[in-house]
Amino acid sequence: MKNLLRSKYSLLFLFLFIVLLYVFQDKAIVPFVMKVVESDLFFEKEAEEEQLGKVKNERTDFALMHCKNSMKEEGTLPENADFLDDKYDAWALGNRTYVIRSSVRVMDPEKGQAEKKFACKIRLVEGDATDFNNWSILGIDFNPEAEGE
Known part of the structure; x- marks a missing residue:
């Protein structure tokens, strides 16, 4: 691990890791969160319409x-x-x-x-x-x- 940090490729690995994190968030986490938000999970269903x-x-x-x-x-x-x-x-x-x-x-x-x-x-x-x-x-x-x- 120490050799990896001291090598000339450490910045390249850091950049690749950040890109992979971004892609994972964009393709997996954000769509999942949007599906949950758009679902009826957080909405209270009214039994009937009531007059205000x-x-x-x-x-x-x-x-x-x-x-x-x-x-x-x-x-x-x-x-x-x-x-x-x-x-x-x-x-x-x-x-x-x-x-x-x-x-x-x-x-x-x-x-x-x-x-x-x-x-x-x-x-x-x-x-x-x-x-x-x-x-x-x-x-x-x-x-x-x-x-x-």
């Missing part, structure tokens, strides 16, 4: 239910909180992600009954909307100390 924007359907009803359950489990709500389910708004953001905005009625010791807003960003990860494990809560915004509208 403000929606209200069975899936958003389940999303609201899961947001409420998550808020109860986190303990962000007082025990006497009452959800106003009929007053919710939902927006489909695409990729089965929704923003749910609704109100909850809480008893304020100083002001009496007060209506507070909350928002929840939630995503349906898998197919069945009725299963709680198929939903992922991306964020909940509820500030019980804020002034009600």
Whole structure:
């Protein structure tokens, strides 16, 4: 090996090695990578087309239910909180992600009954909307100390 490095052909071998690496990359590696990129491997297949924007359907009803359950489990709500389910708004953001905005009625010791807003960003990860494990809560915004509208 030492003789090869010291020989007058070492630069020629280096040049040939670089050319072979380039040809191997150009003819084998790049086409393989392009086939993988162009395949459906990285694309999430939608089960159905969904309407984007403000929606209200069975899936958003389940999303609201899961947001409420998550808020109860986190303990962000007082025990006497009452959800106003009929007053919710939902927006489909695409990729089965929704923003749910609704109100909850809480008893304020100083002001009496007060209506507070909350928002929840939630995503349906898998197919069945009725299963709680198929939903992922991306964020909940509820500030019980804020002034009600």
